[in-house]
Amino acid sequence: MTATLENTSATTSGARSEMGEVPSFQVTLRVQRYLPPDDAAPAEQEVGGDAPGDARWDEFTLTMYGTDRVLDALHKVKWEHDGSLTFRRSCAHGVCGSDAMRINGRNRLACKTLLKDLDLSKPIVVEPIKGLPVLKDLVVDMEPFFASYREIMPFLVTSGQEPTKERLQSSEQRARFDDTTKCILCAACTTSCPVFWTDGQYFGPAAIVNAHRFIFDSRDEGGAQRLEILNDKEGVWRCRTTFNCTDACPRGIEVTKAIQEVKRAMITRAF
Amino acid sequence: MQTHQYDVLIVGAGGAGMRAALESSVRTRTAVITKLYPTRSHTGAAQGGMCAALANVEEDNWEWHTFDTVKGGDYLVDQDAAEVMAKEAIDAVLDLEKMGLPFNRTPEGRIDQRRFGGHTRNHGEAAVRRSCYAADRTGHMILQTLYQQCVKNDVDFFNEFYVLDLLVDHDLAGHAVPDGEEVSVAGVVAYELATGEIHVFRAKSVVLATGGAGRIYKTTSNAHTLTGDGMALAYRRGIPLEDMEFFQFHPTGLAGLGILLSEAARGEGAILRNSEGERFMERYAPTIKDLAPRDIVARSMANEVREGRGAGPNKDYVLLDLTHLEPAHIDAKLPDITEFARTYLGIEPYTEPVPVYPTAHYAMGGVPTNIAGEVLRNETDVIRGLYAAGEVACVSVHGSNRLGTNSLLDINVFGKRAGISAAEYAVGAPWVELPEGPAGLVQAELEDIRTRPDGERVGDLRKALQDTMDANAQVFRTKESLEQALADLRGLRKRFASVSVQDKSRAFNTDLLEAVELGFLLDISETVLVGALNRDESRGGHFREDFPHRDDAQYMRHTMVYRRPLTVPVEDAGGDRDGVFSGSTDFDDYRVVLGSKPVTMTRYQPMERKY
Numbered sequence: 001m002t003a004t005l006e007n008t009s010a011t012t013s014g015a016r017s018e019m020g021e022v023p024s025f026q027v028t029l030r031v032q033r034y035l036p037p038d039d040a041a042p043a044e045q046e047v048g049g050d051a052p053g054d055a056r057w058d059e060f061t062l063t064m065y066g067t068d069r070v071l072d073a074l075h076k077v078k079w080e081h082d083g084s085l086t087f088r089r090s091c092a093h094g095v096c097g098s099d100a101m102r103i104n105g106r107n108r109l110a111c112k113t114l115l116k117d118l119d120l121s122k123p124i125v126v127e128p129i130k131g132l133p134v135l136k137d138l139v140v141d142m143e144p145f146f147a148s149y150r151e152i153m154p155f156l157v158t159s160g161q162e163p164t165k166e167r168l169q170s171s172e173q174r175a176r177f178d179d180t181t182k183c184i185l186c187a188a189c190t191t192s193c194p195v196f197w198t199d200g201q202y203f204g205p206a207a208i209v210n211a212h213r214f215i216f217d218s219r220d221e222g223g224a225q226r227l228e229i230l231n232d233k234e235g236v237w238r239c240r241t242t243f244n245c246t247d248a249c250p251r252g253i254e255v256t257k258a259i260q261e262v263k264r265a266m267i268t269r270a271f
Numbered sequence: 272m273q274t275h276q277y278d279v280l281i282v283g284a285g286g287a288g289m290r291a292a293l294e295s296s297v298r299t300r301t302a303v304i305t306k307l308y309p310t311r312s313h314t315g316a317a318q319g320g321m322c323a324a325l326a327n328v329e330e331d332n333w334e335w336h337t338f339d340t341v342k343g344g345d346y347l348v349d350q351d352a353a354e355v356m357a358k359e360a361i362d363a364v365l366d367l368e369k370m371g372l373p374f375n376r377t378p379e380g381r382i383d384q385r386r387f388g389g390h391t392r393n394h395g396e397a398a399v400r401r402s403c404y405a406a407d408r409t410g411h412m413i414l415q416t417l418y419q420q421c422v423k424n425d426v427d428f429f430n431e432f433y434v435l436d437l438l439v440d441h442d443l444a445g446h447a448v449p450d451g452e453e454v455s456v457a458g459v460v461a462y463e464l465a466t467g468e469i470h471v472f473r474a475k476s477v478v479l480a481t482g483g484a485g486r487i488y489k490t491t492s493n494a495h496t497l498t499g500d501g502m503a504l505a506y507r508r509g510i511p512l513e514d515m516e517f518f519q520f521h522p523t524g525l526a527g528l529g530i531l532l533s534e535a536a537r538g539e540g541a542i543l544r545n546s547e548g549e550r551f552m553e554r555y556a557p558t559i560k561d562l563a564p565r566d567i568v569a570r571s572m573a574n575e576v577r578e579g580r581g582a583g584p585n586k587d588y589v590l591l592d593l594t595h596l597e598p599a600h601i602d603a604k605l606p607d608i609t610e611f612a613r614t615y616l617g618i619e620p621y622t623e624p625v626p627v628y629p630t631a632h633y634a635m636g637g638v639p640t641n642i643a644g645e646v647l648r649n650e651t652d653v654i655r656g657l658y659a660a661g662e663v664a665c666v667s668v669h670g671s672n673r674l675g676t677n678s679l680l681d682i683n684v685f686g687k688r689a690g691i692s693a694a695e696y697a698v699g700a701p702w703v704e705l706p707e708g709p710a711g712l713v714q715a716e717l718e719d720i721r722t723r724p725d726g727e728r729v730g731d732l733r734k735a736l737q738d739t740m741d742a743n744a745q746v747f748r749t750k751e752s753l754e755q756a757l758a759d760l761r762g763l764r765k766r767f768a769s770v771s772v773q774d775k776s777r778a779f780n781t782d783l784l785e786a787v788e789l790g791f792l793l794d795i796s797e798t799v800l801v802g803a804l805n806r807d808e809s810r811g812g813h814f815r816e817d818f819p820h821r822d823d824a825q826y827m828r829h830t831m832v833y834r835r836p837l838t839v840p841v842e843d844a845g846g847d848r849d850g851v852f853s854g855s856t857d858f859d860d861y862r863v864v865l866g867s868k869p870v871t872m873t874r875y876q877p878m879e880r881k882y
Contacts, residue, residue, distance in 0.1 A: 036778055067528065067615060079730025083773035083782040090494040093530045093611060095411060096311040112614060135465065136779040142308065155419040156371030166368040168380035174373060181373050181412065185310050219371065
């Protein structure tokens with residue numbers, strides 16, 4: 001289906017009126033669509049993260065404005081033209097992690113990707129993130145992703161009596177794991193990883209990032225257990241340092257570096 | 272249709288819901304139903320901090336915190352509740368630290384604290400450092416930490432389940448139930464997004480923790496999913512909503528976008544300036560200037576723009592100036608919000624001031640509760656087994672204007688209390704019979720919308736609603752503007768009756784859910800407008816240009832609005848019999864009846880509010 005949609009009377013963002021003259025431009029979205037055959041069952045993506053066999057592509061040509069993001073374009077389609085286009089979103093400013101998707105071949109959050117930063121001479125290609133079963137259009141099954149997260153003991157482990165007041169921690173100790181506390185579990189990193197695409201059992205970058213967050217927290221005593229979990233054959237050693245994850249992270253976390261630090265801790269820490 | 276049975280059911284997995292779940296799940300069989308994955312909840316968007324009088328960096332005590340909260344709320348705060356919150360704040364922060372929350376630290380390794388709007392030493396002398404924080408992502412850290420603890424404790428979640436109905440053994444919205452008669456909760460009806468299947472959850476206790484309703488407005492800091500679900504569910508079942516006319520507009524939303532820039536920016540020294548470069552808050556709040564409470568700052572900003580001193584090509588915003596702060600300081604304390612300015616407006620906050628304008632942020636009102644989290648169905652009677660906490664609730668600790676950081680505190684203190692109360696009640700309580708065909712009504716309504724061949728578009732109606740709410744019920748209000756909004760709302764209600772969706776499938780029908788959410792938004796807007804029209808005074812977040820002063824003699828009471836059938840005479844509908852909180856507004860199928868509830872005052876008598 002190719003629909004040409006020109007509607008200048010309404011937009012999803014009121015920014016242009018507030019910010020003075022903001023240029024409008026034409027955008028073509030090319031979106032992968034998929035509806036499960038029996039309207040409920042998830043579709044296994046083929047190895048390599050290809051689209052489900054009966055996916056199709058829809059194109060929408062839209063008039064958009066200066067500060068609009070890919071999410072605004074998706075909303076414009078959904079709210080004004082095709083209500084059946086399905087995707088997840090919530091906060092719309094890059095902190096909730098709902099709308100990770102593959103935009104022009106790169107994993108990004110739709111709400112943090114400004115249209116003006118993309119090459120608008122060609123259609124913007126929007127697909128679901130790869131390596132997780134597609135449920136409908138841009139929605140994937142997140143359960144395998146969260147299952148890996150839960151396995152690495154993503155919580156503070158301590159022993160002995162609780163202190164009356166707070167545990168002390170120096171600013172330097174706090175800074176040691178700051179980067180990995182920023183994770184919003186959007187799965188952009190894990191689903192950009194070629195190892196994860198071919199081996200769905202691999203823990204994936206996000207789980208390792210969240211292990212790192214505790215392994216390097218001076219208050220935590222569960223590091224040895226986490227390192228043992230990640231020393232598994234599906235653990236950190238599967239990482240081939242392709243840096244896709246670092247490029248994909250919408251929070252700017254140095255994901256590959258964190259994975260390397262976990263690997264190093266395995267070698268240097270006795271457990 | 273599937274049926275489940277739990278002792279305690281928590282609706283919503285933001286801060287309040289998960290804090291409740293941590294208490295309840297160790298006491299009795301508990302499940303959490305959430306329309307999003309828990310880590311997507313909007314608690315994660317909170318930035319600046321959580322106040323508690325730890326006195327880690329300077330002298331402070333909970334009594335000062337209580338006073339600030341009461342004064343900040345323009346004295347419409349229930350003082351017993353504010354005292355509970357300020358006292359329990361200290362343990363709430365320490366609990367989070369023990370759960371692993373990575374607070375910023377002082378040189379001694381203690382939890383660091385910083386200044387925040389309206390928080391002062393010794394009853395208003397000067398700003399005090401009371402806010403405990405983790406950079407400008409405190410809410411993110413709270414949400415993550417609570418979810419981590421839920422993983423640790425193996426809490427049961429039903430993710431991407433939407434609650435469509437609250438089951439109660441008396442239909443309060445259908446007929447008059449005398450005061451004092453026992454009313455109990457029986458469970459909820461929910462919709463599984465992945466499959467479209469209906470689930471009935473039977474429970475002895477239900478905790479509403481569904482958050483706010485910012486999406487009644489166009490310009491808002493709130494997530495798309497904050498559609499007042501829990502408030503509307505209660506309201507439809509005849510439970511009153513309290514103080515809904517008080518909505519907070521956060522001063523510093525990114526102009527035109529509404530994305531929040533934390534008050535922590537001003538806490539760290541940023542200054543608001545008009546087009547002339549003037550630090551205009553010196554005129555409006557000479558003592559604490561840019562750190563005055565949000566209602567005052569938001570009104571001051573709107574006033575600067577109205578008087579022609581707005582910045583930008585259309586002179587329709589003011590500027591948040593961080594350029595005098597060290598870049599290293601900004602990076603350490605405000606990394607996320609400065610990135611928002613760069614990403615969304617292309618502004619470099621190190622060197623350029625950031626365009627800002629008030630953005631709809633927080634509902635002070637909500638489902639009325641007492642300090643145990645029990646939901647009230649009138650001035651005094653509780654509904655057995657029904658609890659509420661967080662933004663969906665009105666305890667009321669925020670009165671007519673919430674202080675910054677007190678929301679993260681509210682969810683922790685009252686989330687915990689509600690979780691404990693719900694579990695303790697459920698352990699001893701009998702099961703309540705589910706009503707006959709519990710899911711029938713909502714299932715029919717849902718199928719009706721899903722299968723209606725053609726009709727009004729959800730997007731069009733929602734936009735019209737948000738436009739009129741922004742234009743007529745925002746920072747400045749008048750009788751005329753509110754009546755205009757109410758007239759628009761009546762028109763939209765009629766159109767909503769023929770709403771249809773294009774997605775006719777069952778799996779992941781977000782089109783259908785947006786229609787359901789729009790229905791909630793219409794209900795919430797109705798309560799805001801009816802309350803605002805009745806309150807002929809200005810107090811906190813509710814400013815009436817035609818009544819610019821606070822009127823304690825008549826209006827020092829909480830508003831209660833009840834939805835009742837047209838067949839119930841107004842005098843039997845549970846509202847006030849006389850006075851300024853009596854009367855009703857009729858709609859096509861029901862009537863909205865006004866009532867009130869006294870404000871609890873313990874230590875502080877109302878004074879003029881100056882900063």
